[in-house]
Amino acid sequence: MTTIDSPTAVGSGNAATDKFKGARFTADTSPERLSAIATEALAGLSALIHRHAVTYPEYRVLKQWLIEVGEGGEWPLLLDVFVEHDIEEVNSTRFRGTKGSIEGPYYVPGAPELPAQCTLPMRDEDRAHTALVLRGRVTDLDGAGLGGAIIELWHADDEGYYSQFAPHLPEWNLRGTIVTDSEGRYEITTIQPAPYQIPTDGPTGQFIEGAGWHPWRPAHLHLRVTSPGKQPIITQLYFAGGDWIDDDVATATKPELLLDPRLDDTGRKVVSYDFALDPE
Numbered sequence: 001m002t003t004i005d006s007p008t009a010v011g012s013g014n015a016a017t018d019k020f021k022g023a024r025f026t027a028d029t030s031p032e033r034l035s036a037i038a039t040e041a042l043a044g045l046s047a048l049i050h051r052h053a054v055t056y057p058e059y060r061v062l063k064q065w066l067i068e069v070g071e072g073g074e075w076p077l078l079l080d081v082f083v084e085h086d087i088e089e090v091n092s093t094r095f096r097g098t099k100g101s102i103e104g105p106y107y108v109p110g111a112p113e114l115p116a117q118c119t120l121p122m123r124d125e126d127r128a129h130t131a132l133v134l135r136g137r138v139t140d141l142d143g144a145g146l147g148g149a150i151i152e153l154w155h156a157d158d159e160g161y162y163s164q165f166a167p168h169l170p171e172w173n174l175r176g177t178i179v180t181d182s183e184g185r186y187e188i189t190t191i192q193p194a195p196y197q198i199p200t201d202g203p204t205g206q207f208i209e210g211a212g213w214h215p216w217r218p219a220h221l222h223l224r225v226t227s228p229g230k231q232p233i234i235t236q237l238y239f240a241g242g243d244w245i246d247d248d249v250a251t252a253t254k255p256e257l258l259l260d261p262r263l264d265d266t267g268r269k270v271v272s273y274d275f276a277l278d279p280e
């Protein structure tokens with residue numbers, strides 16, 4: 001009998017939790033600010049408990065479920081799906097360059113460095129799908145090309161799985177760190193990802209099902225674009241007309257972030273996208 005390492009919610013959840021914990025973050029929040037935010041959070045919770053007359057069985061189920069979110073490693077997933085979009089929104093109002101979007105739970109720094117014209121690492125079965133060519137320029141706000149800018153690109157495969165969060169995939173599958181040429185240009189060949197389904201076998205997925213919601217994100221590419229002296233952009237690109245594009249469970253689409261690839265005469269889907277970076 002062979003054992004197939006199939007992706008599980010607890011596997012991807014714990015991989016995301018371990019990676020996040022490894023990074024160790026701090027924030028310079030004052031006691032006064034912490035108190036103000038916590039007081040309001042608790043007041044909101046208090047108000048909804050009274051308004052809905054939340055029962056003891058409901059309270060105990062909530063407690064049990066929160067414990068399972070932690071044990072399943074799903075705090076990154078749960079928070080990034082339901083909370084991060086508001087954090088991104090309030091922190092991007094002053095930027096004039098390319099729109100940002102949420103980072104999500106599956107970014108991994110240190111993907112293989114690739115030249116401006118490149119193909120992402122992929123398996124033969126990925127390569128069997130229609131090629132997607134994403135090309136364009138990284139510029140400043142005046143449109144001047146930024147040579148040597150860094151584009152980190154990561155996305156799911158045609159089954160919706162991310163490398164390092166699904167045990168059957170090679171470490172850096174469909175992940176790369178691309179360096180723009182001297183005029184800021186890049187041309188990356190990859191494949192179009194499938195829509196992403198929140199794992200249905202974990203607490204986040206069970207909650208979504210219990211509430212009668214759907215667990216889908218539209219197909220998307222994740223990007224982090226940086227250049228010295230510029231504000232880094234973390235964003236996502238989506239596919240016009242795709243499933244879930246107007247009903248993302250993570251509320252992270254924006255009209256400025258839609259791609260509409262065209263089939264070229266070699267049978268590849270080709271699309272251009274330029275990234276404009278704000279000054280630091």
Ligand code: MBD
Pocket residue numbers: 077080081102103104105106196217250252
């Ligand atoms: C994803 O792939 C994602 O991008 C987000 C934001 C949440 C869960 C899975």
Ligand code: FE
Pocket residue numbers: 104106196220222
């Ligand atoms: Fe994603």
